[in-house]
Amino acid sequence: MRRRTAGLAAGALAGALTLTGCSDSGSNAPDRADLSVASPYMPQPVSADMAAGFLTITNEGGAGDELTAVSSDVAGQVTMHSTSGGAMAEESSFGIPAHGRLVFRSGGNHLMFEKLKRAPKQGQTVTVKLTFAKSGPLTVEMPVKAATYTPSTGH
Ligand code: CU
Numbered sequence: 352m353r354r355r356t357a358g359l360a361a362g363a364l365a366g367a368l369t370l371t372g373c374s375d376s377g378s379n380a381p382d383r384a385d386l387s388v389a390s391p392y393m394p395q396p397v398s399a400d401m402a403a404g405f406l407t408i409t410n411e412g413g414a415g416d417e418l419t420a421v422s423s424d425v426a427g428q429v430t431m432h433s434t435s436g437g438a439m440a441e442e443s444s445f446g447i448p449a450h451g452r453l454v455f456r457s458g459g460n461h462l463m464f465e466k467l468k469r470a471p472k473q474g475q476t477v478t479v480k481l482t483f484a485k486s487g488p489l490t491v492e493m494p495v496k497a498a499t500y501t502p503s504t505g506h
Contacts, residue, residue, distance in 0.1 A: 384447065384486050385412030391493040393464070394457075394500050395473045402426070402471060404462035404479065404493055405502075408453040417444045417484040418453060424478045427466025434459050444484070457501070471495040
């Protein structure tokens with residue numbers, strides 16, 4: 352199935368959904384990234400002005416891309432951090448390899464929601480917009496979970 356159409360910027364979200372919907376057509380995007388987001392969550396923050404967020408971005412396409420910016424309706428600013436040896440560092444971008452994944456998880460890479468405009472509570476969702484170097488932006492509804500939530504146990 353050929354999809355080398357223009358208009359990546361216009362309606363890239365719709366395009367991604369379409370591609371996801373025809374998974375029986377094999378490799379959809381041999382020469383560009385094909386991004387989707389899974390397992391987003393925010394532990395209910397214990398701090399009044401800062402929260403963390405986690406998600407996984409999967410690239411089923413044949414070209415890499417980069418996550419270059421994150422924003423949210425609840426935060427004045429969202430920054431991207433890596434963790435190594437227990438110390439975290441702010442990153443300006445994260446690579447998403449072809450046929451690979453970019454994982455944000457507790458103890459590793461994470462999103463930091465700063466200058467919170469309201470306190471996210473368990474059961475709510477926050478809207479997160481992901482901006483990429485090549486692909487169009489993706490908007491994610493990120494559920495707020497218990498402060499102690501762990502994806503592996505589901506509670
Ligand atoms: Cu951090």
